[in-house]
Amino acid sequence: MHYLIGDLQGCHDAFDQLLAEIGFSPSRDHLHVLGDLVNRGPDSLAVLRRLRGFGASATCLLGNHDLHLLAVAAGVRRPHRKDTLDALLADDEREAWLAWLRQCRLADSACGWLTVHAGVLPQWNSARTLALAREVEAMIRGPQFPDFLRVMYGNEPPRWDDTLGGFDRWRFIINVLTRIRFCSADGLMEFDTKDSAEQAPPGFAPWFSHAGRASVGEPIAFGHWSTLGLINRPDLLALDTGCVWGGALSAVRVDGGRREVVQVHCRQAQAPG
Numbered sequence: 001m002h003y004l005i006g007d008l009q010g011c012h013d014a015f016d017q018l019l020a021e022i023g024f025s026p027s028r029d030h031l032h033v034l035g036d037l038v039n040r041g042p043d044s045l046a047v048l049r050r051l052r053g054f055g056a057s058a059t060c061l062l063g064n065h066d067l068h069l070l071a072v073a074a075g076v077r078r079p080h081r082k083d084t085l086d087a088l089l090a091d092d093e094r095e096a097w098l099a100w101l102r103q104c105r106l107a108d109s110a111c112g113w114l115t116v117h118a119g120v121l122p123q124w125n126s127a128r129t130l131a132l133a134r135e136v137e138a139m140i141r142g143p144q145f146p147d148f149l150r151v152m153y154g155n156e157p158p159r160w161d162d163t164l165g166g167f168d169r170w171r172f173i174i175n176v177l178t179r180i181r182f183c184s185a186d187g188l189m190e191f192d193t194k195d196s197a198e199q200a201p202p203g204f205a206p207w208f209s210h211a212g213r214a215s216v217g218e219p220i221a222f223g224h225w226s227t228l229g230l231i232n233r234p235d236l237l238a239l240d241t242g243c244v245w246g247g248a249l250s251a252v253r254v255d256g257g258r259r260e261v262v263q264v265h266c267r268q269a270q271a272p273g
């Protein structure tokens, strides 16, 4: 059985409970984890240990918090006061954890679903999104990644252009796949608002609500946006149900069987803010 799993953010207790609830067997089942594996929650190290232990039975996406960890570890970004990454950064296997994260994906497909951490640009269909993710994944695994990390953060360029190259191209693709929430119909992203879908700034709307987006009708699952709550539509799944903020951790079964949603409450919740 194949399960999509929402943002874990270091909540190992909830993850453990969820795996028990779905009766997960690494020899039989497959997990597709939608990114933000680490940070803000209490036990990122245990989460990574568990996921790595599943080997090829778990496919993990990189979220913005996972990239933040890589940037902090590289010394190119200052830790945030709410980070909970110290144990991971001080672990004997630190370099192995960082190497493991660098082989995670930015987009994937699972039983007909496109999986991404944050979302997809209105101008990109699923096939295009996967192809662009592969370009950046190859860079992250390669020798240019340390240099890229230094310039990874920023909201420019504002719009997609097929001719973008190098750092600008990679930054744009990463901003879409790991940060997008609101954007305009023509693909201008807005990064300041983290509120619910109803709070869209003028001229912007949630990326998935643009009727003319190139991915309409292509099933897409994403995390990242906890204030949306669970969205469970025929071709759209929003699975960041705010585990670390006192909500729930969500899994959805997406193989041939009946779609099934399993949620566990998180006892390791952090104060929001």
Ligand SMILES: [Mn+2]
Pocket: 036, 063, 064, 065, 117, 178, 223, 224, 225
């Ligand atoms: Mn996120």
